[in-house]
Amino acid sequence: MGEGLAEAAIVRWLVPEGGVLVRMEPMVEIETAKSTVEIPSPVDGVLVSHGAPEGDTVEVGTVLAVLETADARAVEVGGDRVARPSRDGAGRVPAAPTVRRRAAQHGADLSEVPATGPGGRVLAADLEAFLAGRGTSSRPAAAPVAIPATAAVEPSPPGAGHADRVEPLSRMRRGIASALHRAWSEVPLITDLRDADAEGLVRARRSLQEERGGARVSYTALFAAAALSALRAHPRFNASLDLDAGMVRHHSAVGLGIAVAVPDGLTVAVVHDAASLTLAALAEAIDDVAGRARAGRLTAAETTGATFTVSNYGQFGGRYGTPLVVPPQVAIAGFGPIADAVVAVDGVPAVRKTVALSISADHRLIDGAELSVFCSQIERLIADPIRLLAG
CATH class of the missing domain: 2.40.50.100 (RNA polymerase II/Efflux pump adaptor protein, barrel-sandwich hybrid domain)
Structure with missing residues (x-):
């Protein structure tokens, strides 16, 4: 699933x-x-x-x-009939990088761990059960950390205010927490922050909506079109990194992830083969999956297979962000609000529409110079959107 x-x-x-x-x-x-x-x-x-x-x-x-x-x-x-862990083409037991790292920290051989995951994959729960059953670790546990007295929080005396409310994390929030913990723990992040001239983009969107009889054209679709155009010129950003195997998979198609705010958190809806769509078809596909994501009606295929993600967080306020890259993806493009700003035009101060760009990449594969060039390409496309309208 x-x-x-x-x-x-x-x-x-x-x-x-x-x-x-x-x-x-x-x-x-x-x-x-x-x-x-x-x-x-x-x-x-x-x-x-x-x-x-x-x-x-x-x-x-x-x-x-x-x-x-x-x-x-x-x-x-739904049943898994694999009795013993199968090995991949490199002769290793299938397991996530975090599972491999924890096994190495405790000197555990993954081939000895009973696997319950699909295809004999060793899950984190399998490893924890194995370590608990073994009862010992070949490596010493981390030393306890002393917390200074000044950092302690004194409990409130009885009757001083209302009782705390405790609730379990929802299934979605637990999934989000797990994915983002992995992203933060594994990916050395680099982020390019800048403002792009959006004056032309605002005019282009207005013209498009007029031509379509007032039908809505979202800024998310235009931002996605700019990202897809930049990916054609810089395909290295449309890749998956497998550091354990020492391999990079360069994807021939773009599985475009669209970050969508939902009642209990955030989900990523996927538009498959997005680079093959015209701008009109892309806008319709994004509106469709985003709407069904908010209603909780995405299919399994529409929540997996993202190779590059776009997040339009500007609709919620703020300005810049540092969007996290969720492995195995290697990049994500974040777009802030479109707002007035005083900028220099031909050496003269002028008020123009600008949009904040926050584009992050996995520094293990993407260097700062590459990220800067990629971000500049998106910036140019936003400033001169006529190239986005050709499709």
Whole structure:
């Protein structure tokens, strides 16, 4: 259901036990850390049994449902039948970099860890269970850190104010926390901050909307078009980095991630093969996935496969930001608000529309000079948007 997801909740069964299944028709609705999605039946037949009741949370690798095909052949959906960890082409047990790092810190051999992840992948929970069962570590634990008395927070006396409110993190917030903790821990970030002349972009958007009979054209679509054009000239930013394998995958298509604010946090909706779309088609695709993201109705495919992300945080105020690169992506473009600013035009102060750019990259692959050139390309496209309108 998506890279890095470990569990999902059963929202509702759309087909009861004993009910008839139609291939590719929805049979169950589940909620992941990213969205609520419907799982279609892979076969024509009968749903023999549910793997869990509505409201239960199930882990990746457990049986979701047992189906019987039209030829009376029983099929388990969602189960992981790998008994021992399989190894990848490099002869290593499949595991995330953070899992490998923790195993190395504790001197653990991943081939000895019982794996429950898809394809024999060792999950973080598998490693923690293994380390807990072993009871010892070949490396000393980190020394405790003394907290100065001046940093201590004195508890409030009884009756002094209201009681604290405690609530569990939602599934989405836990997913966000996990992904961003990984991003902050793994990626040495560099960010280019600058203001771009948006006078021409504002006029171009107004003209587009007039030509389309007042139909809305979002700034997010125009920012995305500028980023896609820059990616054609600088394909190194549309890549995935696998430091453990010592490889960089340069993607032939752009899986454009669109950061969308949702009621419980943030999700990234993906427009696949975005560089092949005209500006009009791109605008429609972005509006479509963003709207369904806010409604929690994205499909699994629309929450995975991003190779480059755009975040238009300017609609919420502020000016600059430092958007985080979520691995294995290597870059993200953030756009602040469009606002008036006093700038020099032909040596004379003038008030013009400007937009704040905040473009971040993974310094392990992208150097500062490359980031500056890439950011300058986007800046030029925003200042002279006629090239974006050709499609």
